[in-house]
Amino acid sequence: MSMQQRNPMPLLRRGELATSVGCNLETVRYYEGIGLLPHPPRSQGRHRLYDADLVKRLRFILRGRELGFSIEEIRALLAIADGAGGCADVYALTTQHLDVVKRKIADLRKLQRILSETAAHCARDASPDCPIIEAMSAPPRAPQRRH
Amino acid sequence: MSMQQRNPMPLLRRGELATSVGCNLETVRYYEGIGLLPHPPRSQGRHRLYDADLVKRLRFILRGRELGFSIEEIRALLAIADGAGGCADVYALTTQHLDVVKRKIADLRKLQRILSETAAHCARDASPDCPIIEAMSAPPRAPQRRH
């Protein structure tokens, strides 16, 4: 008796994959083109067929993008996950990303506070003089960093 | 006695402005072109001259971009800050973006935890089998949202 399931997930086509992960149809082909997704197996008529691993990989990419990682950063993370490079690399890259993530969280928290205060203020009185520009245009105290 | 300072900030040129806020030289012109920054006064020789208000406005735009606002969202925020539209608009826009910001913070916190755990794990043993893909490729429980 084979260990393989009778229904091991029926191999998705490109449209099904896109729908199931919630991205645009063409994005899948784009990621394949730039080498983030491997060339998948094809049907007789050259239609791409995706298995569960590819679904997982695509979800990882999309999630990373949503969280503000660049394509190249994701490429690096994937390379690590694919086993290229040892634990030292993993440690370096993850802690490095961790710093970026921490900074973003701090920035967003600050923005959250500003937005809450602005909303509260604006809900109360009718002044057209909103504090948002003042609050958000403060010069950063840390050295400039551009992505 | 005038309230104006004798040295009210010496009017920056484009390069000085860009350096002082930490953005690219051409970005300033780009924002002027799409109407986020007003046409500044010029010198006799048509060189742009920026005062403190413009610096503040540009910093606001850049900060907004860093935090994930689109150009059009920033345009709306600036319009509000410029006094076009009432407090109802401010309230709507800010609370709306507050939701986005909250979700981003939550996502980033989760990623932070994953990255910390990965780093800790990888620092200890030499296994090339890192948990990062598994952790980050989990299907989202919330309905899909693409920007």
Added chain:
DNA sequence: GCTACAATCTGTAGAGACTACAGGATCAAG
């Protein structure tokens, strides 16, 4: 098996937000 319509194929073009370059004018330090 045949028909019809959806889905996929390829290549290319467009959008959004910048960023770089070329050829010339201007500014300011010496």
Added chain:
DNA sequence: CTTGATCCTGTAGTCTCTACAGATTGTAGC
């Protein structure tokens, strides 16, 4: 007043997708 840095304008390129066009394939119903 010279000279090298900075700025001018316009245009073209980059990055990350997204859309379209025309041809091919997949599949459900007859």
